Amino acid sequence: MTSIGTDKTTQQIGKVIWAENLCKKFGAFTAVDHISFEIEKGEIFGFLGANGAGKTTAMRMLTGLSKPTSGKGVVAGFDINTQSEQIKKNIGYMSQKFALYEDLKVWENIRLYAGIYGVPKKEIAPRTDDLLHRLGFEKEKDTLVKSLPLGWKQKLAFSVAIFHEPKIVFLDEPTGGVDPAARRNFWEMIYQAADRGITVFVTTHYMDEAEYCNRVSIMVDGRIDALDTPKNLKDQFNASTMDEVFHHLARKSTRNAD
Amino acid sequence: MKQFAAFVKKEFRHILRDHWTMIILLVLPILMVILFGYGISTEVKNTRFAVLDPSRDVVTQGIVNKLATSEYFILGDYLTSESQIEQCFTHSNYGLVLVFGNRFGEQIMDPDGVQIQLIADGSDPNTASILTTYASSLISLYAKELSKEDEKALLISPQVKLLFNPSMKNSFNTVPGIMGVIIILICALMTSVSLTREKEHGTMEVLLVSPMRPFLIIFSKMIPYFCISLVNLSTILLLSHYMLGVPIVGSFGLVVLISLIYIFVSLALGLFISTVAEKQIVALLISGAGLMLPVVYLSGMMFPLESMPVALQWFANIIPAKWFIIAMRNVMIKGLGITSVLREIIILVGMGSLIVFASIKRFKIRLE
């Protein structure tokens, strides 16, 4: 596995994300403690854990927002230690905090991010209309984002994050604060994206959402304590729901979940 | 009471945790004392002057010497032609050029007198007029020495007393003003922002439904700022006393009393702004533009009020800092007693009560 880090080898292996012994320390505190995992193309990978378990920190390292203290990782064929700018061109990201510009109109937000990711100028307008049509947002094209309801904002943010057809999209607790119907709706969009070959890396609190994932990892105190398909995990822990699996593992936590 | 203490502790922790703001809050008064104490100095010293003197006789030499040996002036170059004068002001650091006429010494006995031109750089008007006044009196002095036999020339000898501030230190004037600014900054601006922050984050609602009485909650938020302002006040007084030599001539107790009243007015202002503003940034803007700017510029702290247009002078009356500064100068610098500041104290107490009353009204409306 030593040759990993070059574009060719990872593609041969078919892994879109590959991490080995990733570690992040803030002073004496180890936020992420030597985690290793692999994710295949088109997979929906659930990244679970209690608050403070280290999910967001791990995700920030993979997206190039944060430098690992030690360990190796490859995302979309590029080394996270040295090629973070390359990675950024090939991923989409939707953060916990809703991060579209509230004082820009719907189409202006789409245009901005499309432009940033280098979508050719001629394609932006027709593809925007197409997207708005698919979302049923035609009437909201000229609405300022701040006046949209939260559920719509999240759908829009997700659509913007994958507008440039990235290899991977990172979703950091994308469905916080919306009702179950909107959440189901949102997951349908995630499936559509995965069908198009976009790998989805998603962190979540909701255990029912964990069931939707192809594979799930559960972080406890900065380590990955379990990683498998939801079905295998339930069998392994002799549980009927992912919720039980999670509680079983989370009980071991020594960190204060604050 | 136990609850109240717990709240106050919480507020202290909030403030202490924000290191940057804390550092700035503690260093700002020190910086201001230094800058205002030394930075705005209108004492003109060691100004370089040039001389255009075609005759170079005993009298002109005497005048030049008289200026050069004074503490105000340092002799720079002798010029050779009038065309060089402009260069003195544009390229070199001259404040004054002394121009004598041709054959100056010969004409001196002329009954019509002779001319000396003092050319000053008018781009800084105050320095220019100070320099020419100094130079003129030095030259007149020389003229008197010249006519020694005529002792009657000094018929009137004025005795000049500079009251309250014999060495004309600028800091005597500005230290009360610095106190005025810092207190407004801490008590009004910081308080209003921190109260609005709770509103913005929705934590205010949580506190208001707690068993604590709403006024105690607000009170608990004010106490830390009150303490910080006391720390700042002592810093300013100590620094200005030991570093700048600003005395406290009047009663120290009175100085403290006036400060406490002014702190009360400032806290009331902060409270009032927080009842008006819904967002931190709005509170910042209101207290920044509505309080800080007027306090710095219209309180008479830096710029004398009497040089301003009447409308602005009227407006200045509603600025609490104006009255605070007058009272402080009267007590601290002039050493006057309480009767001399009664008017200012009454005005400040009146303003404070009015603002508190208005905020309570607004606050109740909001609760209903």
Next chain:
Amino acid sequence: MLRYLLEKEIKQFVRNSFLPKMVVMLPLMAMLIFPLIANFEIKNINLCVVDHDRSIQSQKLIQKIQSSGYFRITDVAESYQRAMLQVESNNSDMLLEIPVAFGKDIEQGTSTNVLIAANAVNGVKGGLGSSYLTAILQNFSVDIATKIQLPKAMPQGAGFSIIPRFWFNPTLNYKMFMIPALMIMVLAIVSGFLPAMNIVGEKESGTIEQMNVTPVGRFQFILAKLIPYWLVGFIALSIAVLVSRWVYGFKPQGSIVTVYLFASMFMLAFSGFGLVISNYAKTMQQAIFMILFFLLTFIFLSGFYTPINNMPQWGQVLSNFSPFKFIIQSVRLVYLKGCGFADMLPQFFALCGFAVFFNGWAVLSYRKKS
């Protein structure tokens, strides 16, 4: 890519409910109201006269004082104590006590003492006031002396007529001193303060993090933030220039192009400073305090209010660390003395130095990663 970012910034700016108004109001307010406030001009000094003599000579003296234009005689008190009360209550700034037999003494050629007491809490006013009054008394004294001694045909000696001339600003109009400095204040707020607040605002709302995972480079991001504010800075500067021309009739003696050239270099430098602040501040409140802190220091060290020559030695050395010093100097030189670019090369290079320093620091301290 830059183009999309610029589009975004400009739309956000125009759509803001506060900023566009501010860009117009700020220079207007600064130019229309500030020169009225920021006025150190000493005129109309209130004088209280205690005339124990009440003779023709003392009346003449009072008239001479009144006609000098500097003083306003507010009161004629009976006793020194009374006059002192006037000074203490701020009704008078100075008092002049004329002794009994003042008139008789000077007519007989006996010298006499008068007392001047000035409220020197404001040192400038007290000092200037008393030296004006002393000068008037000296003149009066010389007048009397010559009258008495004229018959003896003594050489007078005191006959220098001293003619003060004020170049560049013959009427000593204080506004002409303040206006160039105020223009720079406006520029500093628009080009340094506003972009810093904008960036910290994006930090607080989390949108900057979204930007950080995109391929947008730091230069592009920062450039897109600054360009609109540079443009807006020029608009604000132009408003200020036009107001000073139309309202005060104050035109630059030198070329206005030089003013703009220096202004653009200053904006480049000062927006770099704003960026440095935005890199360190986490909240708007912090940013405001930091900027307040440094702005105050920079301005005081710049000779904004009083000339640098009057500062203590250490102050003069420190003043070189204030970019405001060089830009205010240059704009005053162009406006009042008509200097050209070639005359102000040291100032220009100093500003270039600041631009490199602040922007370099900003780039080094900007972290897309934690």
